[in-house]
Amino acid sequence: MIKKLSSALYTKMKAELEKFNDDQMDKMDMLKNAVLTVHRYLDELKQIIEKYPFADEDEEIWFFKTEKPMFYRWLIFYTELLNIDSTRPLGEGKRLNDHYREQVRYINRFLRSHEFQYQYFRLGNDELDHLFFLRGASSKDIRLSSVPTVDPSFGTGHEYLFSKFRACELLQDYLKRKLSARKGLTAENAVVGKARMKWTGESLNLIEILYALHGSGQINNGRVELSEIAAAFQQLFQVNLSRYFRRFAEIKQRKGMSKTRFLDQMREVLIKKIEEADAYRP
Known part of the structure; x- marks a missing residue:
């Protein structure tokens, strides 16, 4: 039941986000609306798992490892884009290029600071899933930095990291396109x-x-x-x-x-x- 409902919810959310891309609105307004939209759908996602408990640990692991990050990455992505655009320098010269390059360096520093978890994510490993993606499981021996406090009923900490890894990859592609376009490539x-x-x-x-x-x-x-x-x-x-x-x-x-x-x-x-x-x- 959870898989069916969350899949339908994600499809609905993506359709709403695509409309923002289609509308000719100011970019900052679009990003702000996108952030609010993803927040709303995450609240609906939480309501689903409150109403329909997980059938077993495998379903809970799947949800926090795969499904919630599909939603959550967009909240992180649009929030970071909002920060990037709101802090960009005036003009189109070297300062703007430096701004984009600094954002790339920030992303790379974050990924390096969580290198173990990022490689676990990239390689599709699963041997530590029971520690990473079950609520209440202990993974205190594995360093978690830059992870905000999570609602214990709707997060594990590592699900935030997997969401941010996905968002970082989207941001890397975005910034590479920006820099390439500015070089004429x-x-x-x-x-x-x-x-x-x-x-x-x-x-x-x-x-x-x-x-x-x-x-x-x-x-x-x-x-x-x-x-x-x-x-x-x-x-x-x-x-x-x-x-x-x-x-x-x-x-x-x-x-x-x-x-x-x-x-x-x-x-x-x-x-x-x-x-x-x-x-x-x-």
Whole structure:
């Protein structure tokens, strides 16, 4: 029951957060709204486990190791983004580059200070899960620094660390993109040198690809958000996808045609190309 309810809640939360990306609101207002939204959904998540006790220790470990960090990482991510943006220096020169680099160094220092737990997280280990992710379990022999006091009914301490590890990786990607863009190393330059590519088809076709790639988990082993893929596409193809969430509704509402019209066309073109290549015998 907990898995089903929390999964539905996460889907609902992500849809609400994606709307913030779609709306043309001030960035600081967007970040503040995102923080408040994740707070609200974490409260709802807590209510779920209060109403439906864990079936066994395995479910409790899964929840605090995997499920809660899926939610909690976004609270940390948006809070850190708010701090980064609110403290950024004026102008677009060296001071701004130094600001972003200092944030990268801060993240790296945090990860080094929790190197044991971070490697445990990265490698997917499980031998200490009973100490890390069961409420009331003792792991005092394992150093925990920079961990805030947690509600003992809704946290273990290590679930905060796993949430922050996930958030740190998102922040690292964000800051790398910022620094790369400022050096002129945009995504299209990385792929095709100095040549620039522009999406000249319907933007809705690209949105079909966007959702298909995200849903099939083809990028970063599925550990990437829809908004991140959309941002990469916008850079690579010089196209505006800011309304992709709303335009996806157009795909869902299609009548009298395939809902995956463009993907079907691509499939037909590829099959034809394969058949033509097979038919050619020099």
